Structure formats: C-alpha cells, structure tokens
Amino acid sequence: MSQSTSTMGNEKIKSSRRKFLKTAVTLAGATIGYTWLKSSKVLLFAAEPKDESLPYYGIVIDIQKCIGCGNCAKACKKENDVPVEPFFFRTWVEQYTVKNDGKVNIVSPNGGIDGFTQTVPDEDIFKSFFVPKMCNHCSKSPCTQVCPVGATYESPEGVVLIDEKYCIGCRYCVQACPYGCRFIHPVKKVANKCTLCYHRLKKGLAPACMETCPTGARMYGNLRDKKSDLVKFLKEHTTQVLRPNLNTGAKLYYNALSSEVR
Amino acid sequence: MKFYIPPQLPRLALAFAIFISLFLVARHFLVPDTFGEYGHYRGASLIDNAKPELHYAGQQACFKCHQDIEDKKAQDVHSDIHCETCHGPGLKHVVSSKAADILKPSGREFCGSCHIINAGKQKSTINQIDLNKHNVGKNCTECHNPHQPWEMKK
Numbered sequence: 209m210s211q212s213t214s215t216m217g218n219e220k221i222k223s224s225r226r227k228f229l230k231t232a233v234t235l236a237g238a239t240i241g242y243t244w245l246k247s248s249k250v251l252l253f254a255a256e257p258k259d260e261s262l263p264y265y266g267i268v269i270d271i272q273k274c275i276g277c278g279n280c281a282k283a284c285k286k287e288n289d290v291p292v293e294p295f296f297f298r299t300w301v302e303q304y305t306v307k308n309d310g311k312v313n314i315v316s317p318n319g320g321i322d323g324f325t326q327t328v329p330d331e332d333i334f335k336s337f338f339v340p341k342m343c344n345h346c347s348k349s350p351c352t353q354v355c356p357v358g359a360t361y362e363s364p365e366g367v368v369l370i371d372e373k374y375c376i377g378c379r380y381c382v383q384a385c386p387y388g389c390r391f392i393h394p395v396k397k398v399a400n401k402c403t404l405c406y407h408r409l410k411k412g413l414a415p416a417c418m419e420t421c422p423t424g425a426r427m428y429g430n431l432r433d434k435k436s437d438l439v440k441f442l443k444e445h446t447t448q449v450l451r452p453n454l455n456t457g458a459k460l461y462y463n464a465l466s467s468e469v470r
Numbered sequence: 471m472k473f474y475i476p477p478q479l480p481r482l483a484l485a486f487a488i489f490i491s492l493f494l495v496a497r498h499f500l501v502p503d504t505f506g507e508y509g510h511y512r513g514a515s516l517i518d519n520a521k522p523e524l525h526y527a528g529q530q531a532c533f534k535c536h537q538d539i540e541d542k543k544a545q546d547v548h549s550d551i552h553c554e555t556c557h558g559p560g561l562k563h564v565v566s567s568k569a570a571d572i573l574k575p576s577g578r579e580f581c582g583s584c585h586i587i588n589a590g591k592q593k594s595t596i597n598q599i600d601l602n603k604h605n606v607g608k609n610c611t612e613c614h615n616p617h618q619p620w621e622m623k624k
C-alpha cells in the first residue's frame with residue numbers, strides 16, 4: 209500500500225516536471241523566435257544605409273565676422289536650460305590675441321557671455337580674433353565610440369545626440385571629446401552637450417545661437433544639398449576644421465582659422 | 471561504424487542550450503524596444519531629443535504682429551540682426567502678447583556688448599565705440615533709434 213502511494217507520488221512529480229519543462233521551453237522558444245522575427249536589425253547594427261531624404265547638417269563659423277558679443281552663449285543657456293553656474297557651456301567664445309613677440313594670449317571670461325575686455329595694450333598686439341566653440345558634430349566622433357552603453361550617437365541628420373534615459377554618467381565621452389564640448393549635468397548627472405538645437409531644427413527653426421548671432425558669423429545647412437548656402441560658402445572659402453589630424457570627421461568648418469587656434 | 475558519444479556530452483549540450491536560451495530570453499527583456507532601429511542606440515531617443523520646450527520663437531513669429539519694425543529694420547545695417555538677439559527669448563511674449571514678457575533693453579552697457587571697441591573685431595564688420603569717450607553720461611537711445619541706428623533723433 210505504502211509502496212504504491214510513493215510510486216504514484218513519483219509519477220505525479222515526473223508528470224508535473226515534464227509539464228514545467230514543456231512550458232518553459234515553449235515560452236523561451238517563443239520569446240527568442242519573436243525577437244528574431246521582429247527585427248534581425250537588433251543583431252546586425254553595422255553599416256545601415258543612411259536616409260537620403262533627411263538633411264545632413266553641417267556648420268560654418270566665420271571668424272572674420274565674429275565680434276565676441278557672447279549672444280550665442282547666452283541664448284544657448286536660455287534655450288537649452290544649461291546650468292547658469294559658470295563653466296558649463298554648450299557653446300562659448302574665446303579671444304585669441306597674438307602678440308608681437310609671438311606669444312598667444314587666450315581668454316574666455318564666463319564663456320564670453322559678459323563680453324571681452326582687451327587686457328593686452330594695443331601696441332603689443334599683432335592680431336586678435338574671436339573663436340566661437342561648440343560641438344563639432346563629428347561623423348567619426350570619438351565620444352560616441354567610447355560610450356559603453358550606446359547612449360550617444362550621430363543621428364541620421366548628422367547631429368550628435370545623447371540619450372539621457374540611457375546614459376549612465378560614466379564620463380568616458382567627456383574625456384574622449386578632443387574639443388572639450390561635453391560636461392556632466394550637475395543635476396541630471398548625465399552627459400550633456402550641444403544638440404544643434406535638435407528640437408528647433410525639427411520644427412524648422414534655426415538653432416538659438418544662430419538665431420541670435422547679430423553678424424551672421426554662424427551658419428548651418430544641409431551638406432547633402434549641393435545647392436545650399438552652406439555648400440556654396442564651403443566652395444567659395446578656404447575653411448578648416450579643428451584638429452584635422454585626429455580624423456574626427458568634424459562637420460564644423462571655420463573660415464579664416466588661424467594656426468594658433470587649439 | 472558507430473561513433474561513441476560519451477554520455478556527458480549530450481548533458482553538456484543540454485546545459486549549454488539552457489544557458490544560451492536563458493541569455494536570449496533575458497536579452498529580449500533588457501534590450502529596449504527601439505534599440506538598433508537606426509544604429510547602435512535607442513531610436514525613441516530621437517523623439518526625446520526633439521521634445522524640449524522652445525524659448526526663442528524665431529523672428530518670423532515677431533513679424534506677424536510687428537510688420538512696421540521689419541520694414542524699419544530692413545532698410546540698413548541692423549537688418550540682419552534678428553529681434554531676439556536684443557529682446558531675448560520671445561516665445562512667452564508671442565503667446566501672451568504682454569509687454570512684460572519681453573525684454574526692452576537699453577543703456578550703454580547693453581549696446582556696448584556689441585559696439586564696444588576691441589582689437590579682435592574687424593572694422594568692416596561693426597562700428598566700434600569707445601564708451602569712455604563717446605557722449606559719456608548719455609543713454610544710446612537718447613540719440614539713436616535702436617531699430618534705425620543711423621538716424622539721429624532730434
């Protein structure tokens with residue numbers, strides 16, 4: 209009697225185990241199958257053809273036109289709610305003063321927002337100019353390559369963006385950017401940078417810095433459209449990117465860039 | 471001839487199959503929906519990045535009401551300066567139409583932020599003023615109309 213009960217118990221266990229295994233395998237198989245069917249793209253990221261119908265943005269900064277008023281940096285902070293505390297900038301202006309003795313004086317008080325006061329006496333100045341800096345929106349950007357979680361990327365429009373929900377705040381990108389264009393947001397604790405006012409571009413508006421530049425020293429445009437003003441400007445002027453030796457594929461071109469600029 | 475398969479191999483293969491399946495199942499739930507849609511990132515993040523609120527309306531929005539200023543400004547040197555360069559972010563004012571919601575800057579310091587003399591500026595780009603010599607003590611707008619600065623007020 210007792211023996212038969214125990215065999216019955218074993219049978220029960222065996223059949224319920226078989227049931228469990230069956231269900232588990234079915235569920236797992238279904239999930240894997242679903243993932244596979246839904247998009248094999250998830251597994252094959254590399255070399256997606258770029259969407260030709262979207263613009264591919266490039267930027268030009270004309271150093272000869274910049275007057276160092278700091279409106280760009282000011283507007284950027286207001287438009288993008290960049291922390292007002294000093295030394296968090298998505299864009300800023302530097303003044304380079306090359307002295308007669310060959311030494312270079314570089315200043316950027318509060319990113320140029322409060323304007324510049326020339327401290328070098330006139331008779332010592334060989335030449336002086338302003339250099340607005342911002343994200344170069346590189347097509348082969350070091351910052352996106354080092355991101356361990358895929359939280360920063362170049363969008364199909366050629367704008368380097370950050371996924372704030374996915375960023376883990378590890379700062380790899382901050383130290384990878386050769387142009388010093390990234391920082392960690394002091395409140396959100398994630399990386400932050402120029403988005404070329406992506407939210408404005410999507411609504412057909414110009415980025416805030418370009419909207420407020422009084423001399424038109426900053427331009428943006430579609431590099432794909434060979435008839436755009438930007439491409440025309442690039443053809444007609446001798447432009448240069450910053451640190452071309454690093455092969456970052458920068459899409460921010462400077463007109464009349466001096467060799468002193470770093 | 472029959473191959474001899476050691477009995478531990480099928481068991482090992484089963485263990486591998488289970489672990490790989492577990493990995494794939496976990497992966498299915500951990501990888502976000504739109505990851506890989508356009509590249510090695512969350513496709514939905516493009517939408518997130520397009521979301522932030524605007525502050526600057528763009529000068530076409532200004533001209534819908536202030537046609538007269540557009541005509542004045544268009545005549546000469548300040549024509550390329552957009553309204554919000556001086557008046558600050560204007561979307562709030564565009565929505566409310568209240569004068570309190572827009573800046574009306576004046577004063578020597580403000581005009582000087584562009585027009586102050588500095589060796590870094592090209593003389594052909596901008597008229598530069600030495601604030602320590604040019605009509606000290608007077609406000610710029612006492613003589614100049616900011617929308618038509620070349621015309622002197624009487």
